[in-house]
Amino acid sequence: MDVKFINPFLEGTVSVLKTMAMTEPIAGKPYLKKDNQSRGDVSGIIGFTGSARGSLAISFSKSSILKIISNMLGENYCEINGEVRDAVGEITNMISGVARKNLEAQGLNIQAAIPTIVSGENHAILHVLGGSSIIIPFETKAGPFYVDVCLNMQR
Amino acid sequence: MDQHLKILVVDDFATMRKVIRNLLKQVGYENIVEAEDGITAFRALKSQKIDLIISDWNMPNMTGLELLKTVRADEELKITPFLMVTAEALQDNVIAAVKAGVSNYIVKPFTAEVLNEKIKKIIEKLA
Numbered sequence: 213m214d215v216k217f218i219n220p221f222l223e224g225t226v227s228v229l230k231t232m233a234m235t236e237p238i239a240g241k242p243y244l245k246k247d248n249q250s251r252g253d254v255s256g257i258i259g260f261t262g263s264a265r266g267s268l269a270i271s272f273s274k275s276s277i278l279k280i281i282s283n284m285l286g287e288n289y290c291e292i293n294g295e296v297r298d299a300v301g302e303i304t305n306m307i308s309g310v311a312r313k314n315l316e317a318q319g320l321n322i323q324a325a326i327p328t329i330v331s332g333e334n335h336a337i338l339h340v341l342g343g344s345s346i347i348i349p350f351e352t353k354a355g356p357f358y359v360d361v362c363l364n365m366q367r
Numbered sequence: 368m369d370q371h372l373k374i375l376v377v378d379d380f381a382t383m384r385k386v387i388r389n390l391l392k393q394v395g396y397e398n399i400v401e402a403e404d405g406i407t408a409f410r411a412l413k414s415q416k417i418d419l420i421i422s423d424w425n426m427p428n429m430t431g432l433e434l435l436k437t438v439r440a441d442e443e444l445k446i447t448p449f450l451m452v453t454a455e456a457l458q459d460n461v462i463a464a465v466k467a468g469v470s471n472y473i474v475k476p477f478t479a480e481v482l483n484e485k486i487k488k489i490i491e492k493l494a
Contacts, residue, residue: 231476232386285382286389299382305425306475309454313474316457324455326425 216318217363218242221268222348224310225359228303229352233283237357240349248338251347251358253277254292254331256304259340260312263320266363267340268311270304279354292331301327307359370395372490373415377401377408377422377434378452387421387452393479396486405429409437412444419486424453424460432463439468448489 222239229235245251252271259267272280278289281299289296304327312322330337337360339345345362374396378384384401391399400417402408404426411417420438424431431451438444451464451472464472470489473482 228476231478281382285385295382298380302380302383302386305454309475313455313457321457 214363214365217264217315217361218346218348220311220314220318221307221359221361223314224307225270225348225350227310228306229280232303232306233280235280235283235352235354237350237352240351242346242348244344245347245360246344248336250330250335250337251349251360252356253333254297254300254329255335255337255360256300256327256329257337258304258308258327259325260308260322260363261325262322262366264315264322264363264365265340266361268304268308268363269337269339269345269360270300270307270357271337271360272300272357273355275355276352276357279352297329297331301329371398372396372418372486373398373400374419374421375400375402375408375411375417377403377405377420377426377431379403379423379426383423387482390477390479390482394483405431405434405437408434412438412441412447417447419448419450419489421450421452424451424464432460432467435464435467435469448493450485450489 229237250271253274254277255269255271257269281289281296308324315322339362341362345360348359350357376384376387388399402411406429422431422434435449438447448470451469454475471485473485
């Protein structure tokens with residue numbers, strides 16, 4: 213995967229969580245992931261087409277997402293329920309929107325599909341392209357989450 | 368600034384409606400009704416007086432852009448202020464919304480203050 217795709221997703225993630233959930237995530241060092249296992253307990257996955265093709269998955273640990281959603285909706289959430297899953301979809305959608313806007317500035321016109329949500333311990337992340345993906349790990353005060361991107365230029 | 372405006376929030380994601388409702392309350396707007404898509408929103412608009420529509424772009428059944436066009440084509444509703452919410456500000460979308468008569472648009476993510484600024488600008492234009 214082209215490294216120029218990493219920063220737009222990193223910036224999108226920080227911007228969305230800071231603005232909508234008063235959470236300041238700290239990004240760790242990106243690394244290559246070769247398996248399809250999620251690093252979190254609930255994931256939002258969204259596919260891309262256009263100038264580049266692939267998918268983005270954002271996998272939250274239970275502790276991190278419950279804190280993020282509690283901040284975002286102004287209520288306390290203790291379990292990953294339908295409302296939390298719904299919010300994970302919306303967060304995924306927003307991060308994708310900011311990232312695609314940043315990529316548009318690089319001359320790439322990318323369309324996004326509707327996000328799907330998967331939850332449960334050790335659930336699988338099935339990227340559109342298959343193969344390895346890049347993980348950007350993030351830490352929050354309430355726990356970790358992972359941005360998992362697999363995107364390639366369309367020839 | 369009229370905090371008594373009746374605002375219709377249209378979004379297929381219940382959580383996003385809740386987020387927008389919370390943001391509106393933070394800046395003093397309490398008179399809020401909700402709709403989960405464009406069709407439900409249009410029914411609400413025909414049955415009660417709404418001062419401002421805040422609608423998502425991407426929705427099933429009737430998109431935000433289709434709702435905007437429907438509102439602008441309706442004799443009773445055509446001047447109702449319309450704030451479009453979108454997850455992206457891709458140029459083609461913005462042009463399409465402006466052509467269809469959107470009052471303003473706001474890109475997610477946004478704060479209560481930014482939302483309030485957008486509403487103020489729309490209301491000032493009407494005054």
